[in-house]
Amino acid sequence: MTDTPSYPSASAGLQELLPPLTQHEAATESARCLMCFDAPCTHACPTHIDIPRFIKKISTGNLLGSARTILQSNLLGATCARVCPVQELCEGACVLGAEHKPIAIGRLQRHAMDYVYGRHIDVFRPGKPTGKKVAVIGAGPAGLSCAGELAKLGHSVTLYERRDLAGGLSTYGIIVLREPVEVALAEVAMIKRLGVRIETAKDAGVDPPIANLQKNFDAVFLGVGLGSTPALGIPGEENILDGLQYIEDSKHRHAQLRVGRNVIVIGAGNTAIDCATIARRLGAERVTMLYRRTENEMTAYPHEYDFIKREGVTFWFLAQPVKVHHENGTVQALECVRISLGDPDASGRPSPKPIPGSTMMLPADQIVKAIGQHKPALASLLNLETDKGFIRVNADFETSSPGIFAGGDCIRARGAASTVMAVQDGKLAARSIHQRLAKGLVNHG
Numbered sequence: 138m139t140d141t142p143s144y145p146s147a148s149a150g151l152q153e154l155l156p157p158l159t160q161h162e163a164a165t166e167s168a169r170c171l172m173c174f175d176a177p178c179t180h181a182c183p184t185h186i187d188i189p190r191f192i193k194k195i196s197t198g199n200l201l202g203s204a205r206t207i208l209q210s211n212l213l214g215a216t217c218a219r220v221c222p223v224q225e226l227c228e229g230a231c232v233l234g235a236e237h238k239p240i241a242i243g244r245l246q247r248h249a250m251d252y253v254y255g256r257h258i259d260v261f262r263p264g265k266p267t268g269k270k271v272a273v274i275g276a277g278p279a280g281l282s283c284a285g286e287l288a289k290l291g292h293s294v295t296l297y298e299r300r301d302l303a304g305g306l307s308t309y310g311i312i313v314l315r316e317p318v319e320v321a322l323a324e325v326a327m328i329k330r331l332g333v334r335i336e337t338a339k340d341a342g343v344d345p346p347i348a349n350l351q352k353n354f355d356a357v358f359l360g361v362g363l364g365s366t367p368a369l370g371i372p373g374e375e376n377i378l379d380g381l382q383y384i385e386d387s388k389h390r391h392a393q394l395r396v397g398r399n400v401i402v403i404g405a406g407n408t409a410i411d412c413a414t415i416a417r418r419l420g421a422e423r424v425t426m427l428y429r430r431t432e433n434e435m436t437a438y439p440h441e442y443d444f445i446k447r448e449g450v451t452f453w454f455l456a457q458p459v460k461v462h463h464e465n466g467t468v469q470a471l472e473c474v475r476i477s478l479g480d481p482d483a484s485g486r487p488s489p490k491p492i493p494g495s496t497m498m499l500p501a502d503q504i505v506k507a508i509g510q511h512k513p514a515l516a517s518l519l520n521l522e523t524d525k526g527f528i529r530v531n532a533d534f535e536t537s538s539p540g541i542f543a544g545g546d547c548i549r550a551r552g553a554a555s556t557v558m559a560v561q562d563g564k565l566a567a568r569s570i571h572q573r574l575a576k577g578l579v580n581h582g
C-alpha cells in the first residue's frame with residue numbers, strides 16, 4: 138500500500154512493475170543518502186537534478202519542496218523517475234554502489250512526483266507574458282520540455298502534435314510495466330496548465346505548412362522524434378507485426394491485442410526487449426528473439442538483457458530472416474539463414490554475412506519486428522543539414538535554418554537515445570530560444 142494518492146488508472150492487463158515506495162520506505166531509503174558534496178549522481182543525470190537536495194527534502198518530509206527541486210531541472214520528472222536507465226545514469230554513479238546497494242534515486246524521485254500529481258498540485262505558474270510566440274512541433278518529451286520551459290518564461294507557445302494524444306513515445310511506446318499512460322498524460326496536462334496550447338492531430342509541415350509557422354511565430358522548435366519501423370524487404374513481410382504498433386496496442390487497445398503462443402521477435406534493442414516482454418507477460422508460451430549479430434553487439438541495455446532472460450525469453454543469435462511462411466496470412470514459420478560476421482560496416486559493428494546453404498526453419502505463429510526507426514522525415518522536407526540522417530544542430534540547438542531549433546531523438550546521431558536526454562535538449566533549446574528572443578535576434582515576422 139502507498140501512503141500517497143496515485144494517478145487515475147485506465148490501463149488493463151499490464152500493471153506498473155515496481156510498486157510505489159510507502160512513506161516509511163521512502164523515509165528509510167532517503168536517510169541512507171550520504172548527501173555527497175559535488176555529488177556524482179547529479180553529474181550523471183543528463184538533466185543534472187540536484188539529487189542530494191531532493192532526497193534531503195524527502196527525509197525531512199518536505200515532499201512539495203522535493204518535487205520543486207526535481208522539476209526545476211526536469212519538467213518530466215514523473216516519467217523520468219520510471220523510465221530512466223538509472224543503472225547507467227544516477228544510480229550507477231552512486232558512491233554507495235561500490236560496496237552496498239546504491240540509493241534508489243528513481244523510486245525516490247517517483248515518490249516526490251506522485252505526491253504532487255496525486256494531489257493535483259501545480260508547482261510552477263506561467264511566466265509574465267513577453268509577447269513572443271514560439272511554435273513547437275512534436276509533443277514528445279523534447280517538445281513538452283521545450284514548450285513548458287518557454288511558457289514558464291512567459292512566451293506564448295503552440296505545440297503541434299500529429300497523433301491524437303500528446304506525450305510521444307511516453308504515451309504510445311513505453312510499456313505499461315514501466316510507465317502507465319496516465320503518468321505521461323498527467324505531465325501533458327501540467328504543461329497545458331502552464332499555458333501551452335496543444336493542437337493534436339496536426340501534421341506540422343503539411344498542416345500547418347512550415348512557411349506559415351515561420352511567418353507567424355518568432356521561433357520554431359522541432360521535437361519530432363523518429364519515424365516508423367523500416368521494412369525488412371523479405372517475402373511474406375506483410376504478415377509480420379510492427380513492434381511499435383504491438384507496444385501501442387498493449388497500451389491503448391489491450392483487449393484487441395492478439396498474442397501468439399510461439400512468438401519470434403526480430404531485433405535485439407530495447408524496443409525488441411519490450412515486445413518480447415509483452416508477449417511473455419500476456420501469455421505466449423515461447424518467445425524467441427532473433428538477431429543477426431551476437432550478444433556483444435546488442436544495443437539493449439545490459440540490465441534489460443538480464444531482465445528478459447529472467448522472463449524466460451530465449452535467443453537466436455547470428456541468424457537473419459529471409460522469408461515468412463504462412464497459410465492465408467496465418468504465420469507458420471520464419472525461414473532464416475545463418476550469419477558469419479565480417480569487417481565493421483558503417484555502424485562500426487561487424488557486418489553480417491549470410492552463410493550460403495545454411496537456411497533453417499523456425500516455427501512460429503506470430504512474428505514481430507523491432508529493428509529501429511526511420512530517420513526524421515521533416516529534415517529533408519525543410520532542407521535541413523543532417524548527420525547520418527539526423528537533424529544537425531549547433532551548440533545552441535539551432536538547425537542549419539536560422540530560427541528553427543531541434544532536440545530529442547531527431548538530433549541524436551550518436552549514442553543511445555533516452556527520454557531524459559530529450560528532456561534536457563528541450564530545456565537547453567528553450568534557454569537558447571529565450572536568449573535569442575530577448576535580444577530580438579529570432580524573428581521571421
Ligand SMILES: Cc1cc2nc3c(=O)[nH]c(=O)nc-3n(C[C@H](O)[C@H](O)[C@H](O)COP(=O)(O)OP(=O)(O)OC[C@H]3O[C@@H](n4cnc5c(N)ncnc54)[C@H](O)[C@@H]3O)c2cc1C
Pocket residue numbers: 220221222274275276277278279280297298299300303304305306307310311312315339340341342360361362363381384407408411515544545546547554555556557559
Ligand atoms: C519502444 C521504445 C521504448 C523505449 N523505452 C525507453 C525507456 O524505457 N527509457 C528511456 O529513457 N527511453 C526509452 N525509449 C526512448 C525514448 O522514448 C525516446 O528517446 C524519447 O521519447 C524521445 O523523445 P522525443 O520527444 O525526441 O521523441 P518522441 O517521443 O518520438 O516524440 C516525437 C513526437 O513528435 C510527433 N511528430 C512527429 N512529426 C510530427 C509532425 N510533422 N507534426 C506534428 N507532430 C509530429 C510524434 O507524433 C511524436 O508524438 C524508448 C523508445 C522506444 C521506441
Ligand code: SF4
Pocket residue numbers: 181182183184185186188211217218221223226227228242243246557
Ligand atoms: S532524471 Fe533520471 S537520471 Fe536524472 S536523477 Fe532522475 S531518474 Fe536519475
